[in-house]
Amino acid sequence: MKKRSSLHRKNLHKIFYPDSVAIVGANKVKGTVPYDILMSIVHANFNGVVFPVSPGERFIAGIRTYKYVIDIQEDVDLAILVFPSAVCHLALEQCGKKGIKSVIIISAGFREIGEKGLERERQILSIAEKYDISFIGPNCLGVINTDPKSHLNASFARKMPEEGPIGFLSQSGALCTAVLDYARAKHIGFSKFISFGNKADISEIDLLFYLMEDEKTKVILLYLEEVSNGKELLAAAREVIQKSGKPILIIKSGRTEEGAAAAASHTGSLAGSDEICDAAFEQAGIIRCDNIVDMFNRAIAFAYQPAPKGDKVAIITNAGGPGVLTTDAAIKTGLRLAKFSDETAKYLKQHLPSTSNRNNPIDVIGDARTDRYNAAMTATFKDNDVNAVFVILTPQSMTDIDLIAREVAKVSSHYDKPVYASFMGEADVQEGIEVLQRNGIPHYQLPESMADALSCVVNFNKRLELPASEPGATSDINNESVHRILNKATGNNQRLIAENQAYSILKTYGFPTLPVRVVSSEEKVKPAANEIGYPQVMKIVSDDIAHKTEVGGIVLNIQNEDEAVEAYGSIVRNVKEKSPESGIQGIMIAPMIKDGVEVILGMKRDPSFGPVLMFGIGGIHVEIYKDVSFRVAPVSKEDAMSMIEAIRGYPLLGEFRGKKARDVQLLQSCIVRLGQLATECEQIRELDINPLILLDKGCYVADAKIMV
Amino acid sequence: MEKQELTQRVKKVVGEVLKIPASEIGDDANFIFDLGANSMQSVLLVGAFEEEFDIEMDEDGALEVQNIADAVDFINGYL
Numbered sequence: 001m002k003k004r005s006s007l008h009r010k011n012l013h014k015i016f017y018p019d020s021v022a023i024v025g026a027n028k029v030k031g032t033v034p035y036d037i038l039m040s041i042v043h044a045n046f047n048g049v050v051f052p053v054s055p056g057e058r059f060i061a062g063i064r065t066y067k068y069v070i071d072i073q074e075d076v077d078l079a080i081l082v083f084p085s086a087v088c089h090l091a092l093e094q095c096g097k098k099g100i101k102s103v104i105i106i107s108a109g110f111r112e113i114g115e116k117g118l119e120r121e122r123q124i125l126s127i128a129e130k131y132d133i134s135f136i137g138p139n140c141l142g143v144i145n146t147d148p149k150s151h152l153n154a155s156f157a158r159k160m161p162e163e164g165p166i167g168f169l170s171q172s173g174a175l176c177t178a179v180l181d182y183a184r185a186k187h188i189g190f191s192k193f194i195s196f197g198n199k200a201d202i203s204e205i206d207l208l209f210y211l212m213e214d215e216k217t218k219v220i221l222l223y224l225e226e227v228s229n230g231k232e233l234l235a236a237a238r239e240v241i242q243k244s245g246k247p248i249l250i251i252k253s254g255r256t257e258e259g260a261a262a263a264a265s266h267t268g269s270l271a272g273s274d275e276i277c278d279a280a281f282e283q284a285g286i287i288r289c290d291n292i293v294d295m296f297n298r299a300i301a302f303a304y305q306p307a308p309k310g311d312k313v314a315i316i317t318n319a320g321g322p323g324v325l326t327t328d329a330a331i332k333t334g335l336r337l338a339k340f341s342d343e344t345a346k347y348l349k350q351h352l353p354s355t356s357n358r359n360n361p362i363d364v365i366g367d368a369r370t371d372r373y374n375a376a377m378t379a380t381f382k383d384n385d386v387n388a389v390f391v392i393l394t395p396q397s398m399t400d401i402d403l404i405a406r407e408v409a410k411v412s413s414h415y416d417k418p419v420y421a422s423f424m425g426e427a428d429v430q431e432g433i434e435v436l437q438r439n440g441i442p443h444y445q446l447p448e449s450m451a452d453a454l455s456c457v458v459n460f461n462k463r464l465e466l467p468a469s470e471p472g473a474t475s476d477i478n479n480e481s482v483h484r485i486l487n488k489a490t491g492n493n494q495r496l497i498a499e500n501q502a503y504s505i506l507k508t509y510g511f512p513t514l515p516v517r518v519v520s521s522e523e524k525v526k527p528a529a530n531e532i533g534y535p536q537v538m539k540i541v542s543d544d545i546a547h548k549t550e551v552g553g554i555v556l557n558i559q560n561e562d563e564a565v566e567a568y569g570s571i572v573r574n575v576k577e578k579s580p581e582s583g584i585q586g587i588m589i590a591p592m593i594k595d596g597v598e599v600i601l602g603m604k605r606d607p608s609f610g611p612v613l614m615f616g617i618g619g620i621h622v623e624i625y626k627d628v629s630f631r632v633a634p635v636s637k638e639d640a641m642s643m644i645e646a647i648r649g650y651p652l653l654g655e656f657r658g659k660k661a662r663d664v665q666l667l668q669s670c671i672v673r674l675g676q677l678a679t680e681c682e683q684i685r686e687l688d689i690n691p692l693i694l695l696d697k698g699c700y701v702a703d704a705k706i707m708v
Numbered sequence: 709m710e711k712q713e714l715t716q717r718v719k720k721v722v723g724e725v726l727k728i729p730a731s732e733i734g735d736d737a738n739f740i741f742d743l744g745a746n747s748m749q750s751v752l753l754v755g756a757f758e759e760e761f762d763i764e765m766d767e768d769g770a771l772e773v774q775n776i777a778d779a780v781d782f783i784n785g786y787l
């Protein structure tokens with residue numbers, strides 16, 4: 001796999017910068033994919049040579065055509081295959097013999113049609129491996145490189161997009177054409193535009209690394225329908241972001257909940273695939289977007305303006321209402337309003353009418369023309385407390401919409417601070433918006449989107465400045481006994497590890513556990529109960545029972561030995577009545593910790609991301625409040641802290657209602673160790689520690705469930 | 709019983725179990741996030757409500773009640 005990745009890095013350059021391209025399967029029928037791709041290349045003024053390959057034609061559109069790719073005398077850097085899928089392997093074999101290393105397979109009819117197509121995909125992959133070929137596709141739209149050095153439109157998109165700093169990767173070909181159309185209307189330009197289809201060979205991960213090194217790309221956008229190797233994607237994204245500082249914005253479609261319903265643990269039930277995806281992307285620094293509009297709103301902020309040096313914004317508006325809306329949106333998204341200096345205040349007083357508002361947000365009043373916008377922008381750009389400027393306009397009868405737009409572009413070009421604009425309305429402001437977009441000023445229909453975009457840039461840059469944390473910094477743990485328990489359980493097809501063994505596993509990994517006794521007959525209850533002390537709790541121990549409360553398998557707050565005997569009898573009776581098929585290994589007696597905050601720590605193994613950790617407010621209410629956060633294991637201390645801070649109930653862990661702050665530092669290290677346990681013991685399928693009782697000094701595992 | 713009186717009695721019970729002055733408990737106070745209740749205290753609260761109002765509540769339903777206002781409505785259903 002690594003070998004293929006390094007090969008792709010070498011061969012990808014020729015996919016984007018070929019000196020010569022063969023269109024294998026070309027024809028002269030207008031409106032068909034083979035013909036349109038040939039014409040796309042020709043009309044885009046490709047900086048190289050094109051060889052149509054078509055057994056039945058001598059010329060297509062006046063270009064000499066070859067019967068087979070091996071008939072071409074010259075070297076061919078890139079082959080684009082538009083053959084029917086059933087014979088694609090023959091064309092690829094010929095490419096191999098010709099020595100072509102870079103291929104795009106446009107043809108559909110592979111894994112997306114089922115088993116037969118999957119077999120074809122395996123066949124072409126094996127040919128590619130035989131000849132050291134790297135290919136994009138199959139089942140894709142193709143690729144576009146707007147760099148004038150190449151100017152390649154190897155796709156059947158209608159038109160070449162404008163050149164720009166955005167690299168776009170998409171698993172869906174049809175979405176690509178819609179995106180190109182959307183972007184063209186807004187003058188959004190692309191560096192590279194890639195539809196990678198079934199990603200049978202070159203994947204989004206290879207392409208992320210390519211765009212990391214591509215000097216024409218400043219921002220990377222990715223549309224994904226499935227995350228087939230989440231761990232690898234996260235590692236790649238982390239590396240790309242850290243090494244290049246380029247943001248990665250992703251739309252991952254399919255926000256569904258399947259799989260969660262069948263879960264046996266709280267973690268399994270609360271950790272839906274989408275929540276895991278959200279947490280994993282956040283952990284890697286990837287910006288997840290809900291839709292194409294949000295994605296481009298954020299992308300243009302990154303792509304077309306300098307990075308802000310802080311989170312303080314100046315708002316300039318010619319209407320009070322939109323100024324308030326923008327202020328609200330800015331504060332809500334975590335931005336701050338800049339406080340103007342005396343010099344700025346003086347300048348604004350000199351240049352704006354007395355009826356205007358010269359504080360932030362600056363209201364230049366409805367009859368404002370370019371001079372007032374100029375004054376407000378000049379003053380705010382110069383002010384040291386201002387990191388970014390929002391310009392808002394509503395179209396009054398006297399508003400010089402396009403002149404103001406030009407003024408925004410002109411004034412902002414003199415300063416190294418970002419400016420974003422919102423010309424509110426639709427028809428009247430269109431001309432001004434066009435001016436802004438042509439001049440690289442990000443425009444937003446709504447002030448809320450403008451605030452969201454700046455906030456996104458600010459947060460991304462803040463994160464870049466943090467020192468990189470080491471995920472999975474672990475201590476050496478002798479876990480032989482743990483593996484013995486887990487292997488025995490899996491060998492016996494046991495689903496649930498008995499609670500006393502779960503305690504033992506957690507103890508090995510450094511979790512503070514309570515002293516417990518397990519009794520299996522009534523006469524042993526009194527001595528064991530007296531040894532543990534009061535108050536105490538009693539719980540059923542059974543390999544078959546996951547939810548003890550539901551079968552009456554727990555008694556709390558036992559105060560003396562008589563109550564202990566009574567509790568023993570009641571648990572045995574309850575379990576026999578409510579779950580007669582379940583075996584009873586004994587009854588566990590443990591001290592009851594009264595004065596602690598109950599939290600839950602959990603783990604679930606995700607098919608794509610591997611072990612995922614959960615933290616939240618625990619106890620019996622965990623599924624009512626659903627106040628939980630997730631991270632992919634292993635986790636660093638910083639990741640653990642961000643999980644703790646992410647929940648709504650975080651204030652309960654600080655000084656609360658006269659109680660001392662809880663031992664968050666210990667909690668942090670418990671989360672890190674849980675990540676280590678999850679990573680080192682692959683037999684564990686799901687795990688719940690609920691509750692972990694957190695005290696001001698120390699914590700205790702009060703209940704644990706491990707499923708294999 | 710008037711809703712206001714019911715609310716005051718619910719707050720009194722909550723205050724006693726959670727050891728918080730009833731006057732400091734808001735009408736919408738959340739048992740966990742505002743008052744810091746844990747599982748044990750939640751179970752005790754259900755018992756204390758039953759005793760105070762001389763009712764027998766569905767325990768699962770009672771444990772799903774999240775704040776004072778909802779508790780008032782839930783208990784009112786038994787009166």
